[in-house]
Amino acid sequence: MERDKKKLSRIGDQEYEPTTSSVKRPKPTASSHQGYDPGSYQMGQASEYTPSPRSSKYTLDSENSSTNALEYVPTAVSKTSIKKALPPPPSRVKWLADASSRVLSPTRVATDQLSVKAHTSTGILSKTTSTTVQKRVAHTPTMKRPVIPADFGAKVPTNVRQRYLNIFIDECLKFCSSEQQAFQMALEEEKVVYDRSSSKNIYLNVAVNTLKKLRKSPAVSVNRKSQSHEGVLGGRLAATTSYTINRSGKQQDVDPKGAILYKKQKKYAMTEEQLQEHGYPRPHPEMSGHAVVHNQPEKKNNDPFSKICCRCGAEYKINANGSCVRKEECSHHWGRLRRNRVPGGWETLYSCCSGAVGSPGCEVCKQHVQDGRKESLDGFVKTFSKPLPVDGNGGVYALDCEMCYTKQGLELTRVTVINSDLKVIYDTFVKPGSRLVDYNTRFSGVTQDDLENTTITLRDVQAVLLSMFSAESILIGHSLESDLFALKLIHSMVVDTAIVFPHRLGLPYKRALRNLMADYLKRIIQDNVGGHDSSEDARACMELMIWKIKEDAKVKR
Template structure:
């Protein structure tokens, strides 16, 4: 494994690490999402014009509710419908939002029961916020950047990175407020809070983990994050994550070489259901995440581990992994636990 070697072990160890990296990239390629999957799951797609994205116009997205936004239309008006409680409200000025307080359920509704409070579907919300919020900007096609073709490295690995983003509600909608990127060695290559472009309405802390204190003094902007991605990624870099369409919309990134753990590990009941990342991590890695304050690095690492575990399991099952760890004959689960 690449993370098993250090510079002190000499050039041959470095070359072996590079070879392993290229091999892992080749194995991971079989799980890259197809163009059809990117379309159906609401990924931003090349729009035919500079800095603009295109979203599939299909009732399929609304019926299955797998896209990051419940509408294919970009609502740029001041009249909004609250993302949480569904009440109408108006943004009169950047400093004034009508409609009063928002009472809503912050958890998921499963089998007609809200997980946040155990109440029946249709019951009054269990959480109260000071204002209504919207996510209409998630269908804004402007401001996107696109990864480009770059020369392929000697080891054949243009890079594999896992991404997790957090968003908070502003006057403009849902905006990026935190991003973490880790490489295939689980090393953090980028981790930053991000200053939104407009006034904050709700930090969305219960889901994002981002607080007012976290953003104090932060100067990093979305443009700074985009510049880092364009410098680091190429068109062939494999980006890994869970329901990455939402992350790409938050990053305003168009990229087509994607491995999505929600597709690698489909829900037993099929679409529109998707297994939660914490469920997959616990089931396939014996890894328990999201048990306290939300951590974007924890989620990014979990996604990378899930993706690597998938290809390692395939390699192990086909017999290529039987000689791993000095040829000792051991169970697959122990092999994976040792790997991580």
């Protein structure tokens, strides 16, 4: 190390004077510029940096020794001549700060860098392939979706409302012209669903039905391209490819109709013992035109002028005309009692307002009302036998009625009959025989305007049904005994969906029709704020029994 320092200091103090014959500088040729390779540096005034692939030694320019600057010279000097001309370079060179004569000037360095950059970039670009850069497109701003404000203690959790709001927005965006219009429409739909719901379960049912309505919107169907059934099965090659729809050995499901449907439905008809057990009206053995009810609980109060309100359970007095002696408001819960599992046990709450048993009613009406259908057992008619057609089809019909409260109790206000093809063959409003007290619109769907110009009476309806049905006709309904009491009709060939699809706890519990449709047919019914629709309920009963027959056929296979 000390030897190197002494040698370096000796070189820096004395001038270097090489002989002119020691270095030969041949002119660079075009063929020598094939690539970048470090060349030799020479003392001189030259400021141009020219790469040479075969020069790799340092040379000193003796022609102009006053500058003593290093210069790159593209030479092809042999190794033996360089060794004779120059002393061996030191192993480590330390440039001193005061040796400014051996440092490249700024202008020369800049010029050399430009030259190097020009040559190197040319060599690099020649070996690379050019790529096209895509044009940058500005990001289109999107509107922020609306958010349901948090409301603690609300009847429906906020996260549930927000989830369905987002689903409504996705459906509205498919047919709305702008995002603002889609957001506004989704908010309005969600608000309607929330206002119509009194609990989370009802909200979910109404929201699912609203979602189906949005998906069936005419605007959505217009935007969708129609496609044939063959196109769906065969794809692009449907026109040139043969295929079969059914798998080998698998029978195709066919809706039973006519005599086949009648024969299969007859297996579910109730027996005489079942009719008596479930409280259906049966013909009086001694008095014509009267009915008798078996398995009916005994009355605790034998006073004919003392009644029990069928809504709130309060006792009230009536006069000889059936009117209330005192005007008392009826505060009650219109929902059913439901048991819910809670930490530590069970609790029973009303489905209408989630109120506990014994809590004040959530709805107030003008006066108390009674049922009274099983108390008035006169005026009944019975279907009679008729000759059957050749195929033995006595007819399969679905029946549903709507009732309103009068001063005598529940009376018929609407009746609907559906045939086996799910078509309405009879539907009419009926004028009750007594003064109306409560239209019961929440459940009946009947309003004052519906009955304002109605002139059809119960006797007119009975005449039509007796001509339409025979004793061998099958009537399908849900808890059909209440409808037969309202019609004052005695019939024996009955299929009750409440019996075909029993409650897991048995009698007296019965499953609701809307729950049966949701569980088996995956459909939501009775979600209209305006009340029930008798045609919808009758059609649901017929569809349930047709589905039941198909399922039984699958099991037998």
